[in-house]
Amino acid sequence: MANQKKVQQNTILDIAEALKLSPATISRALNDHPHVKEKTKSDVLKMAAQLGYRRNNMASGLRSNKTHTVGLIVPRISMFFHAEVITTIQNGLQKYGYNLIICQSNDSLDMEKELTEILLSSRVDALIAACTLGTTDFSHFDKLLQNGIPVVFYDRVPLTEQQATIIKGDDFRGGYIATSHLIETGCKRIAHISGPLTSNLYQDRSAGFLKAMEQHKLPVHQNWIFHQELTHANAREAMRKLFDADVMPDGLFTDNDTSAIAALEFAREKGIVVPAELKIIGYSNDPRTSIITPAITTIEQFPDEVGKKIVETLMNLLKNATNVTNETIVPITIPVQLIRRMTT
């Protein structure tokens, strides 16, 4: 009995330790991964036999020891939307007996790559990720998937087909209803402060903006469209350009609330009357938008719904771990909603 118990406890980690290789390498070797040298594969198989390692131990996800810990990588925890999603996820996971480990990529792709390694070696049972604005190659997540660790992407998600579950807000519709609302309240000259087009978020919100403009046959001025990091300073700079020109916009759609707040403050300083001379709509329903005077019209993204859907999806993946790489293709979309306040 004692002996059998010992056999059952031997994991990839034990093989890794014995051979002074990373667990990821052991896993790849056992899976006959093409990037692993034949010599290494043979060493791993020998050590696996010697330690009594049994492939079946790993039945559900190549690993026998579940840690009941889920890892999460997010650009910045201080962003209101992410902080809310994280809180909902953590409360949801807790009901199922799972804990959450949170890491910030600081919007750095190198950091994001490193964090996937750290979370893998921390032996998380699953990973949730909102990617950096610069993440266009998602292959650093593959090693988790290959280790049977489900990955759920949310918000900032792979643009290419990826063998992972995707949960996102309806950004196209968000851009569309925001712009339509400006048009319906009388705007004819609409500017758009958007994020980098490398990200699905700003591609989709921009497409929604353009669709509404086209439907209402309004002209789109290229110098009224900004694709930039959505910081307070950048939004002020964009406003300066917009209001230094001969023809000024009468409507502004910003892809986050920080930019909307910066625009409102700029307008206040310059004596531009909001909403009479300029209507402003932001994105995310950050609490600051309801505290500022005038309160800012914005798009609600329902972070709690996003968080709940992530937990629900993740629990299904963990229950049916065999299908990790299948139920992947169709993204799950969370509806958005216009919150009308005093700037429109």
Added chain:
Amino acid sequence: MANQKKVQQNTILDIAEALKLSPATISRALNDHPHVKEKTKSDVLKMAAQLGYRRNNMASGLRSNKTHTVGLIVPRISMFFHAEVITTIQNGLQKYGYNLIICQSNDSLDMEKELTEILLSSRVDALIAACTLGTTDFSHFDKLLQNGIPVVFYDRVPLTEQQATIIKGDDFRGGYIATSHLIETGCKRIAHISGPLTSNLYQDRSAGFLKAMEQHKLPVHQNWIFHQELTHANAREAMRKLFDADVMPDGLFTDNDTSAIAALEFAREKGIVVPAELKIIGYSNDPRTSIITPAITTIEQFPDEVGKKIVETLMNLLKNATNVTNETIVPITIPVQLIRRMTT
């Protein structure tokens, strides 16, 4: 060699187990702590010799495998102060090649205990913790200390003597200068919305409040003092009680900005003119306080200074791991500053 290796691995935990004492007691005994009985000290030294325990083992932190990962436990990442501290810590650690894993206790002591286990088994090299409001026994952190993993507490820190480094804001002075400012601007009837007295934060801010009141010989009304969870709803309820009474306060000091915002909104709704009829001062310099109209006077806690000091201290501890259990007694205090705005 094999034998020697085994000897080197004997730690305080082994001595603790052999003597059925807590690791904290063993550590104190080895450090000749005055609170440990002489008999215990002698037992510990004997067992240490018997097990071949060597003080020098602590040199590198008792563990050979460094992960270059630091764990952090915080009540809630969405609190502005903590989000800022975390960002500074992460940027600081990165310069030294360390990554940060963040966990939320959600202000639950059970969760905090569980997270110390998780971070220990994730093999973090060090731990940073801001405790829950209900953490009065800190023994769940001992197992990290006794594994040679330095622990730095900040903000919400142990009230009792603890063998870990403590970094905190000058909460006594914060409470004192906030209250003194209200008095200097003419307030005679000052209310205080504070947090639970189980926490060092609210003990110290309350002591500062009382000191200023006493110095100026102002009466302290017990029904104008609230010790409660510092939520928006609780602050509204406190305001309702304060302004339902025959004699109303003319000054209000709240121990966080959420309560100050709730109080300002309540005053606005009831037609109480701020600052003419009621002066309000909050705590933390949350960005919302400068966005709201009128902008709220508050106490700046310099989260970036707190974060920098945490990193600096942690790096010293990691470099000189011999002294993990020594440089512990005097807390490091970060100054605070009054930010005067329109509510006073």
